[in-house]
Amino acid sequence: EPEVTQTPSHQVTQMGQEVILRCVPISNHLYFYWYRQILGQKVEFLVSFYNNEISEKSEIFDDQFSVERPDGSNFTLKIRSTKLEDSAMYFCASRPPGLAGGSYEQYFGPGTRLTVT
């Protein structure tokens, strides 16, 4: 069964450094998402992406964040200058094609644990 994959599984970085989190969505999916979950808290939406552009972004997704689909398979989240409060699990998700418009079916990757020191 196809899966969303994410690399690395764990990233440790120093405050102020840039990080790039990588995702490979399921191959025929067209809508892509990033979420994050701070330890012990809710899963929070960051950004959605379709047709090579951002569809929607949350207040969390400020100028320090960017997303890119550099080729036909990868979907990346970049944090330009990490802060301590960016420490969280970051999940990539993708949506199957052909669903009814109202369907909330998304497939999540295993996550990248980002630790900012």
Added chain:
Amino acid sequence: LAKTTQPISMDSYEGQEVNITCSHNNIATNDYITWYQQFPSQGPRFIIQGYKTKVTNEVASLFIPADRKSSTLSLPRVSLSDTAVYYCLVGSGGYNKLIFGAGTRLAVHP
């Protein structure tokens, strides 16, 4: 998404059936009811989705009464590996973001 209310936590024992109820009084005509499961340190996993009546798959059943103001996720014969957080989401903006609440933390005991 419509506002949902579900229990914060539930306990069960191996082999029992678990029913988790979600209230969504303000559900709109076009809204779907979707349930996700999340194990510790893993991404949420889509379990089941329905619009009305009953939906069943290999993992769970979803019961939706005629007024659609609530729904019940039923897990038959749970095992220790069903210990997870279960989220109820109600809405119709399918291409858009998912908004997760706190969910129901299910603990299955031996």
